[in-house]
Amino acid sequence: MKIAITGAAGQISYALIPLLLERFKFPIELSLIDLEEKVGQLRGLEMEIEDFCFPQVKKVASGSDEKTLFKGADVAIFLGAKPRGPGMERGDLITTNAATFYRQGKILADVANPNVKAIVVGNPANTNALMLIRGGEYRLKNQIQALMRLDQNRAKSALNLAAKQREEVFVFGNHSPTIFVHEATSEVTEFVRKRGAEVIKARGVSSQASAAKAIVDHLEDWMSKDERRYSAALYSEKNPYGVDEDLVFSFPYSNKKGILKLPLSQQEKEMLLITEDEMKKERQIACTILFSN
Numbered sequence: 588m589k590i591a592i593t594g595a596a597g598q599i600s601y602a603l604i605p606l607l608l609e610r611f612k613f614p615i616e617l618s619l620i621d622l623e624e625k626v627g628q629l630r631g632l633e634m635e636i637e638d639f640c641f642p643q644v645k646k647v648a649s650g651s652d653e654k655t656l657f658k659g660a661d662v663a664i665f666l667g668a669k670p671r672g673p674g675m676e677r678g679d680l681i682t683t684n685a686a687t688f689y690r691q692g693k694i695l696a697d698v699a700n701p702n703v704k705a706i707v708v709g710n711p712a713n714t715n716a717l718m719l720i721r722g723g724e725y726r727l728k729n730q731i732q733a734l735m736r737l738d739q740n741r742a743k744s745a746l747n748l749a750a751k752q753r754e755e756v757f758v759f760g761n762h763s764p765t766i767f768v769h770e771a772t773s774e775v776t777e778f779v780r781k782r783g784a785e786v787i788k789a790r791g792v793s794s795q796a797s798a799a800k801a802i803v804d805h806l807e808d809w810m811s812k813d814e815r816r817y818s819a820a821l822y823s824e825k826n827p828y829g830v831d832e833d834l835v836f837s838f839p840y841s842n843k844k845g846i847l848k849l850p851l852s853q854q855e856k857e858m859l860l861i862t863e864d865e866m867k868k869e870r871q872i873a874c875t876i877l878f879s880n
Contacts, residue, residue: 668709
């Protein structure tokens, strides 16, 4: 299996790759992609991967040539995006990242395995994933998901801290302060909404190790031969909740059955509209930037 990772010189990648190789034991080729000025760092990462001595690693390639490194990819993990820093608005991230993901979407659709599974992590992840889909002219619309597993894991953490463990936890909407946790108290939803900003305030950077763990959790569930139910942001076409059908929106999801239809309370329906409206506005900003260039 060939796994391509963008933003591979960053700290999430540094945390992700050992976890990925610990969890997945099948033969793996790694393509590490980043900006030209970070190629030296990528070579250092290559050397560390060699020194891991994981027997399933059959090949490692790195560089900035996306067409070459995405070619034949079975899995693509999009870490590469301008990270959110203290005081940065989401609009700033959209402005910076929309054109990049649109361009990469065309490359991915042209050269990757036609059955590629792509997961977008770089924020704003949902809108970046939509730009990836649009860049590929919707050819990969059902094969691109944005990471919501970190929010799901945070919701489980909040429930565990409150001694209210649950087998299944789902989050709806955008990876932003408008997200909400299904059938949870307002305290749990607020915990999830604020957690990312609190990590940035405490560490000065966004979540890294926990994000890496969430990526591996997501991929393991997505690729499992057994049915797995989890939260995933995916293309909203034909969704059962009445959400605009041209967004990448987090729903309860089964890797075998698709989007799951769960009953929503009146309050949850109202929160659904709020997070949907936010995502429509992000889409408008992203598309305006694309058409103005």
